[in-house]
Amino acid sequence: MIKKILKIILLVLIVGLIAVQFFNRPDKSTTTEVTPAHITKVMTVPANVESILKRSCFDCHSNHTTWPWYSSLAPVSWLVADDVEHGRKKMNFSEWTKLSEAKREARLNEICEEIKADEMPMPNYLLLHSEAKLSQADKDILCNWVETELKKLEDKAE
Numbered sequence: 001m002i003k004k005i006l007k008i009i010l011l012v013l014i015v016g017l018i019a020v021q022f023f024n025r026p027d028k029s030t031t032t033e034v035t036p037a038h039i040t041k042v043m044t045v046p047a048n049v050e051s052i053l054k055r056s057c058f059d060c061h062s063n064h065t066t067w068p069w070y071s072s073l074a075p076v077s078w079l080v081a082d083d084v085e086h087g088r089k090k091m092n093f094s095e096w097t098k099l100s101e102a103k104r105e106a107r108l109n110e111i112c113e114e115i116k117a118d119e120m121p122m123p124n125y126l127l128l129h130s131e132a133k134l135s136q137a138d139k140d141i142l143c144n145w146v147e148t149e150l151k152k153l154e155d156k157a158e
């Protein structure tokens with residue numbers, strides 16, 4: 001009896017999982033295009049800084065997202081797409097100039113804070129992207145860069 005119920009539950013789950021693939025397919029956009037709005041076009045981004053951002057942040061904070069295979073599989077696809085959507089909305093390195101000057105300054109500040117506190121890259125992302133983990137050296141490079149760029153912005157404002 002219990003075996004039979006378990007079989008039915010399993011069947012329902014499998015059918016449900018298949019059915020769910022057919023609706024709400026997230027928009028998985030990505031591009032290699034670097035437009036004039038790109039952070040590298042309006043700020044000094046040294047090669048070592050850019051490579052860290054690319055490796056650890058671009059999947060969610062740029063339009064150059066590499067969508068993994070499991071991002072085609074609902075319901076995981078919804079979770080992944082949600083992180084990318086919110087990440088881009090908050091701070092998109094591909095569309096940096098769309099942020100106001102004040103927001104750019106705030107985001108730069110937050111970059112150093114978030115990585116020091118190990119809040120970014122998102123911990124659940126690191127489970128499947130161990131290469132994105134930041135070393136202490138990576139953090140120092142990013143924070144020093146942030147400091148230099150913030151100083152430039154302040155000098156400009158004076």
Ligand code: HEC
Nearest residue numbers: 056057059060083086087090107110111114120121122125
């Ligand atoms: C897996 C996706 C993902 C990755 C990878 C990622 N982020 Fe985020 N990030 C997000 C999301 C989602 C938010 C928005 C959180 C919110 O609105 O509460 C965010 C927010 C932020 C913010 C704004 C913080 C705030 O105060 O709300 C900063 C700064 C940030 N991320 C920096 C980074 C940096 C730097 C990296 C790389 C070292 C990185 N993120 C990697 C998804 C990601």
